[in-house]
């Protein structure tokens with residue numbers, strides 16, 4: 027048979043995309059060509075993450091690289107709607123007039139927001155919240171608006187409300203039911219959520235029925251409720267969704283009572299050539315408004331087309347999400363409808379915490395098993411609780427510990443291999459173990475190979491724990507120790523120094539290490555001592571620990587000479603200092619270059635010249651820029667409000683203040699920072715370890731970005747801060763980094779390595795959930811108080827200065843191995859051909 | 875080949891930090907003079923054959939365990955290759971080594987002799 031068959035997929039949303047992906051991966055394209063018809067103007071994107079469109083833009087949401095599938099047998103049409111299906115002819119009519127034949131037809135048309143039939147719903151200013159285009163329109167309308175209303179207080183409604191808040195609108199939520207998220211939460215959970223949401227300044231109206239959208243001149247002016255009126259310029263309907271089953275209806279296929287194309291357990295409709303998957307389908311008569319069941323349907327359908335036996339039975343409707351910064355999770359039998367179900371509740375109304383476990387006697391007669399639960403305010407236990415529901419495992423003896431605030435660690439409960447760990451991608455514990463046995467060395471690799479943790483990320487800590495436990499069981503150590511001399515990680519070393527109060531390398535290595543150290547552990551210990559204890563890096567017992575550059579307080583260059591960088595806080599410098607730098611460079615014959623951090627680098631200094639150069643710079647009022655240290659480098663700034671006609675805050679003053687505050691702070695790696703005076707972001711603060719961007723109301727703080735080899739944008743940690751709060755957050759962030767990062771780990775990989783990532787940082791820095799805040803701030807205050815300029819202190823100490831000689835026995839003879847030539851009127855290093863014999867017949871000085 | 879007459883006094887041992895080094899000029903050559911924790915003094919060429927720069931005296935001094943033996947080394951400050959202080963052998967590349975020199979400490983003075991023959 028030479029005839030290739032054709033699958034036509036209607037709808038290129040999340041589930042349609044997953045279908046095509048699975049079809050390519052599992053070899054269905056060996057026998058079939060695939061044509062995908064998508065009505066939206068763009069290819070599939072991550073609708074679950076829709077709201078982040080405002081922050082990251084459309085490209086970040088795209089599910090396809092370059093809008094195409096790597097498999098040439100897939101043809102993708104966008105901006106084209108399927109208008110009719112002819113089951114007898116097996117053809118589909120398209121809005122562009124084309125008609126295409128199929129051997130197999132897959133309906134993946136998703137669902138549409140339900141807009142209740144209230145008068146005024148067509149007025150200008152009324153929106154739904156489903157596509158990127160919807161969000162673009164809402165953003166546009168919000169520019170002129172001040173108040174917004176979301177009709178619907180469910181999961182999607184709150185998500186939309188969050189977006190309106192982000193767009194700067196005073197936001198109302200109108201919900202018909204007596205509580206928020208009525209489908210997922212009970213009254214206790216709804217109350218805890220309400221407290222958080224009202225705390226954020228949103229106005230919530232429950233038990234409220236919308237009677238009319240009020241308008242004037244065709245535009246929305248407000249909303250009339252039974253109990254009164256709300257003024258509003260923007261109205262977003264989020265009152266539920268309806269499956270898009272019209273094509274199937276018109277073709278005569280059966281649909282469910284509440285809509286949705288009826289399919290069997292393999293997702294096949296009544297017509298054996300037609301399938302339906304995702305939100306438009308109703309397997310067993312039920313439509314699912316979540317992506318994970320849709321993904322399973324896509325996989326099952328591919329499997330069925332390959333002749334497999336996969337089934338879609340019923341889906342786990344568990345949800346965990348972060349709504350307006352509040353953790354909410356609801357899973358299993360959350361409403362305790364199972365006969366014999368009991369509830370175990372922990373509620374802290376003041377703290378806005380509500381945690382409920384639904385349990386029942388274990389069928390074995392021994393202990394209890396978990397049926398479901400609700401978590402509001404802290405859902406960290408969700409990742410380990412949800413798999414326990416499916417696994418029928420007996421609960422540990424004191425199940426309340428699973429939800430008490432202290433029990434925040436990932437529970438270690440020995441899940442069976444069949445337990446589903448990642449519900450988004452249906453990955454079991456067994457599959458994770460198989461991936462580790464097949465060669466995965468860490469959790470990140472397991473995520474790449476199995477997709478576990480790649481969608482919502484909730485199960486990541488559990489995946490990591492399973493991988494690590496598995497390695498530990500096999501006696502395989504994931505070796506994170508610093509080097510052969512210390513069986514400790516940098517963080518453990520930090521703790522050891524803090525607990526014992528060590529002040530020298532010798533004490534540390536004698537008590538906790540072996541041998542005499544090396545170029546890995548010595549600088550690490552030096553850095554830890556510098557941050558915890560202070561004292562000069564060239565002090566006795568310290569200087570021999572320092573890495574190359576710190577050892578001479580300058581940056582070693584390729585020919586053995588050094589470069590010198592005085593601090594220019596915030597990039598602001600007086601003409602006098604500029605002249606002084608120019609004169610020093612001229613008099614010592616140094617090459618000068620402007621750095622990316624807004625200062626001036628002078629190259630080509632011989633080691634023995636460094637003190638004289640610094641004498642001049644210090645006399646001119648300058649100090650060390652620590653360009654040589656794993657330390658704060660610069661706080662780059664734009665000129666800000668004082669000059670710029672767009673600036674909204676004084677970015678330069680803030681940058682100077684921050685640079686002077688954190689100067690000299692030794693850290694696991696270099697730290698760069700930036701402050702921009704408005705959203706134009708001229709200081710490129712989002713490519714820094716911490717970046718501050720001015721808003722009309724204060725400062726936004728971004729963390730964990732960097733340029734360089736692997737550029738990463740900094741992420742928003744907190745918004746609209748006043749200066750004092752901003753500084754306390756940066757204090758905490760930097761000290762937490764100094765304490766817990768690995769050696770030579772920049773902030774971005776550090777944050778990525780934390781359990782919970784940025785959320786973890788937010789808990790520690792913003793929420794202060796570990797209660798570490800004041801301790802971290804006190805440590806920073808100590809650093810700030812103890813700061814001295816390293817170069818000035820060196821110039822004042824003959825013992826330190828004695829090291830800055832070319833030869834110990836011929837301090838006046840320059841090392842002839844260091845040579846220079848000229849390029850573009852400046853000095854550059856000359857390449858060395860080999861060691862030279864220094865001809866000068868020198869009087870070998872009597873050694874002191 | 876180091877006759878008694880070729881010994882050059884370069885400095886007092888106190889000028890060298892334990893686990894630190896100084897550069898000295900000996901017979902026209904730049905020599906890294908390095909003192910270990912147990913006060914043994916070693917001398918090797920200051921010239922790092924990897925980076926072609928005269929810098930070894932400025933490196934970090936430590937120990938590395940090789941075949942159960944604790945080898946004292948200095949790591950080049952340029953790209954961190956380690957050299958055995960006793961033999962000049964590079965511990966990261968067996969094809970590379972640097973010359974070493976005879977050393978003596980007498981009455982608190984460090985004396986450097988001639989280049990040792992390569993072993």
Ligand SMILES: Cc1cc2nc3c(=O)[nH]c(=O)nc-3n(C[C@H](O)[C@H](O)[C@H](O)COP(=O)(O)OP(=O)(O)OC[C@H]3O[C@@H](n4cnc5c(N)ncnc54)[C@H](O)[C@@H]3O)c2cc1C
Nearest residue numbers: 037039040041065073074107108135136304305315316317
């Ligand atoms: C704001 C928001 C937040 C969400 N958050 C979560 C969450 O946290 N967790 C979760 O599990 N789920 C969440 N969801 C739901 C999730 O996005 C959906 O379950 C998922 O997108 C369903 O995929 P689908 O392919 O079935 O439908 P869709 O993604 O809607 O795709 C259907 C596609 O078919 C196209 N189409 C329809 N009719 C035709 C036609 N006749 N011809 C051609 N093309 C057509 C549509 O334009 C659309 O592009 C959220 C949804 C929204 C809107």
